[in-house]
Amino acid sequence: MATHAHAAHAHHVSHSADHHGDGSGHAHHVTPAFTLRFILAILLMFTAMTVAAAQAEMFIAHTFNIALPLWVNVVIALSIATVKSVLVLLYFMHLKHDNPINGIIFIFTMIAFVIFLTFTMLDIGNRGAVDRVKLPAAVAGGSGITVYGKLPEWVDVSAKAARSNRPIIYSDKPMFVGAVDLRYAQIEAPIISKLQRPLYDARLQELLAAPPEASVQKAKTDGISIEDACKLAAFNDTLAKARDLAAPETRRLLAEEFKYAVSHGGLPHPEPRKRLEELLGPELFMSVAEHAAPSSHGGHHDGDASSTAQTSRAKKGLTQGLFEKASESSSHSAPSH
Amino acid sequence: MTTIDANSPAPHGHEIDPNKPLYQQYKHGHHFRNAEEEFDACKTGMWLFLATEVLLFAGLFMAYTYFRFKYPEAFANGSQYLDWRWGALNTVILLISSYTAAMAVRNAQLNQQAKLRLNLVITIFCGLLFIAIKFIFEYLPKWSQGKRPGSLFSYPFSHDAWEPMWWSVYYSATAIHALHVVIGAGLLAWCLRRSLKKAYGPTHYTMVENSALYWHLVDLIWIFLFPLLYLIH
Numbered sequence: 344m345a346t347h348a349h350a351a352h353a354h355h356v357s358h359s360a361d362h363h364g365d366g367s368g369h370a371h372h373v374t375p376a377f378t379l380r381f382i383l384a385i386l387l388m389f390t391a392m393t394v395a396a397a398q399a400e401m402f403i404a405h406t407f408n409i410a411l412p413l414w415v416n417v418v419i420a421l422s423i424a425t426v427k428s429v430l431v432l433l434y435f436m437h438l439k440h441d442n443p444i445n446g447i448i449f450i451f452t453m454i455a456f457v458i459f460l461t462f463t464m465l466d467i468g469n470r471g472a473v474d475r476v477k478l479p480a481a482v483a484g485g486s487g488i489t490v491y492g493k494l495p496e497w498v499d500v501s502a503k504a505a506r507s508n509r510p511i512i513y514s515d516k517p518m519f520v521g522a523v524d525l526r527y528a529q530i531e532a533p534i535i536s537k538l539q540r541p542l543y544d545a546r547l548q549e550l551l552a553a554p555p556e557a558s559v560q561k562a563k564t565d566g567i568s569i570e571d572a573c574k575l576a577a578f579n580d581t582l583a584k585a586r587d588l589a590a591p592e593t594r595r596l597l598a599e600e601f602k603y604a605v606s607h608g609g610l611p612h613p614e615p616r617k618r619l620e621e622l623l624g625p626e627l628f629m630s631v632a633e634h635a636a637p638s639s640h641g642g643h644h645d646g647d648a649s650s651t652a653q654t655s656r657a658k659k660g661l662t663q664g665l666f667e668k669a670s671e672s673s674s675h676s677a678p679s680h
Numbered sequence: 681m682t683t684i685d686a687n688s689p690a691p692h693g694h695e696i697d698p699n700k701p702l703y704q705q706y707k708h709g710h711h712f713r714n715a716e717e718e719f720d721a722c723k724t725g726m727w728l729f730l731a732t733e734v735l736l737f738a739g740l741f742m743a744y745t746y747f748r749f750k751y752p753e754a755f756a757n758g759s760q761y762l763d764w765r766w767g768a769l770n771t772v773i774l775l776i777s778s779y780t781a782a783m784a785v786r787n788a789q790l791n792q793q794a795k796l797r798l799n800l801v802i803t804i805f806c807g808l809l810f811i812a813i814k815f816i817f818e819y820l821p822k823w824s825q826g827k828r829p830g831s832l833f834s835y836p837f838s839h840d841a842w843e844p845m846w847w848s849v850y851y852s853a854t855a856i857h858a859l860h861v862v863i864g865a866g867l868l869a870w871c872l873r874r875s876l877k878k879a880y881g882p883t884h885y886t887m888v889e890n891s892a893l894y895w896h897l898v899d900l901i902w903i904f905l906f907p908l909l910y911l912i913h
Contacts, residue, residue, distance in 0.1 A: 371719075373789045374782065383779040390771050390906075394764060397911035404913070413752055420907035427903045435782040436896045442720055445727040452731040456738040463742055467749050 372440035382434045386427055393423040547577040702874075703881035719886050726890040730897050733860075737901050740853045744908060747849055751842035758846030759912035761827060766817050767910035770810050771902060777806030778899040781868070781892040788885035793878055796888070800872040803895065807865035814858055822847075853905055860898045867891040 396419045404411050433439040438446045550558065550573040562572035697705060712718040748755045780799040787796035826834035829851045833844035871888050874880065880888050 371789060373786055376783065376786065379779055379782050379786070383775060386775045386778075387772060390768060390775065393907050393911065394768055397764070397907070397913070401913050416912060420911055421904075424904045424907055428900050431778065431896055431900055431903070435778055435899075436893055437785075442724065444724055448724070448727045448731050449734075452734045455735065456741075459738055459742060460745065463746065464749070467746060 372437065374434060374437065374440075378434060382430050386430060389423050389427050393420055396420070396423070543577055546580050547574060550577050550580075701878035701881055703879055703884040706879075706884040715883060719889075722886045723889060723893075726893050730893060733897055737853075737856070740849075740856065741904070741908075744849050744853065747842075747845050748912075751845060754842030754846045756912055758843050758850065759910065761822065762818070762850075762910050764910040766813060767906050770813055771906045773806045773810050773813075774899045774902050777803045777810075778896050780806070781895045784868075784871075785885065785889050785892045788875075788880040788888045789882055791881045793875065793881075796875050796880065797872060800868055800875060804865050804868050804872065807861050807868070807895075810861055811858060811865075814854065818854075850909060853909070857898065857901055857905060860894075860901070864891070864895045864898050867894055 397416065400411055400416055400419070403409055432449065438449070551570065554569050554573055555576065558572040558576050559569060561567075561575065562569045565572070567575075696702070706715070708715040708718040712721065780802040784796055784799035784803065787793075787799055822828075827847055828834065828844075829848035830844050833847060835843070867887075868891050871880070871891050874887065
């Protein structure tokens with residue numbers, strides 16, 4: 344240690360410290376002034392280092408267009424901060440020459456913190472994986488992009504959703520209870536997806552041009568808009584059409600659909616699985632299930648932001664009667680565009 | 681406060697001798713064997729308190745970890761609005777004040793009364809400077825631009841839907857830290873006031889030691905907050 348260079352000075356200090364006390368115990372350690380100054384210099388140096396490291400990372404990322412992983416920044420910053428805090432603890436806070444009990448108290452506090460951190464990180468880090476198995480679709484508080492309440496108009500979530508291939512879930516629930524209650528929210532998102540959308544859109548245009556009596560009645564009884572009732576009808580018609588046309592092409596489309604849903608954590612849950620089986624019939628369902636390889640197909644969204652938003656807005660009408668739980672336990676609203 | 685930093689150093693009706701410095705007249709609590717034992721007990725008590733403080737901030741660091749993990753883009757964007765130079769300046773200020781606090785303890789141990797007062801003054805000044813910079817150059821401009829926590833957020837040019845969450849974490853962490861700076865400066869101001877009467881010296885400096893420990897903890901927390909808040913990208 345550099346204190347050896349100033350051993351004479353340090354000796355002088357501890358010598359003068361020996362004269363204190365009431366004669367009842369050992370003298371407290373007096374940290375030499377040089378040590379304190381030296382530690383301050385190291386701390387300032389490390390502060391400069393941590394800033395320089397952050398600047399260097401930014402420079403590298405921008406100049407060579409390398410996207411550094413998130414942990415690089417965190418690991419460098421936290422390593423330097425840890426070294427700094429150990430120096431503060433040992434020298435400024437005297438733990439080096441102190442009664443060991445004080446250091447032990449601090450170490451146990453740190454252990455408590457690490458337990459706290461580790462288990463929380465295990466939870467957050469694995470949430471997507473759990474969702475994939477257990478949950479039918481995108482879940483508020485889960486691996487989708489969750490929007491709670493009404494967003495300001497300038498916030499463009501749909502672009503982000505298109506970029507990251509994640510569904511958007513709108514939720515009115517307070518954020519921390521959303522995860523369980525809204526498990527069934529937006530179940531239609533994976534089912535009406537890109538492959539059925541042309542069929543769905545065409546049918547919806549037809550229905551909107553001249554809303555059938557049944558839809559007008561449905562809108563009245565369910566207290567939803569006629570538009571939503573038409574969407575619901577279009578949704579049902581689309582699925583019925585797909586089931587009726589058990590042609591090879593439809594089968595292929597449905598296999599795609601199924602793969603899509605699986606890759607979004609959509610179908611392993613018993614409820615939607617039962618629903619799809621009901622829609623397709625057992626035979627077709629099994630053949631579709633054979634084709635569906637869960638991992639081979641990444642998430643697909645049609646990148647069309649407005650249609651994603653529209654699906655979400657249609658959700659209230661669509662979800663009703665499809666899964667009772669959804670309409671019971673959740674209410675949705677979408678930002679008005 | 682009665683045992684570690686009594687206003688009246690000679691309890692039980694003893695007169696204060698004006699010719700002797702106060703610290704020499706200090707009598708340890710009757711439930712301790714000697715002043716040494718009292719000092720150790722007070723200090724261990726302080727460390728236990730510091731442990732609870734660390735756990736308080738652990739909750740905030742946990743919130744930070746959770747939300748940064750979940751919304752990395754919002755945190756990267758949010759961090760861009762902070763000027764690292766103010767953060768770095770405040771880091772340097774706190775480090776220097778930590779050094780002067782440690783020096784103040786040393787001065788008390790060595791009965792260097794004038795230096796003790798000077799170091800306490802510098803430390804308190806650094807604390808106030810920290811708060812001033814924080815408020816004048818960081819909180820006020822950001823708050824007035826609408827960069828506010830949670831539902832108060834009204835900044836019209838945000839890039840990410842989760843920026844209000846970033847500001848929530850930023851304001852809670854830094855404001856609770858700033859509150860600690862104020863409390864720490866208050867403790868040191870008390871020490872300064874008492875040191876004018878020569879209350880602290882080689883045989884009795886418990887209050888200086890514990891206040892300095894508190895101050896170092898505040899510094900310690902900032903050592904982590906600075907890179908985590910200012911240096912993300």
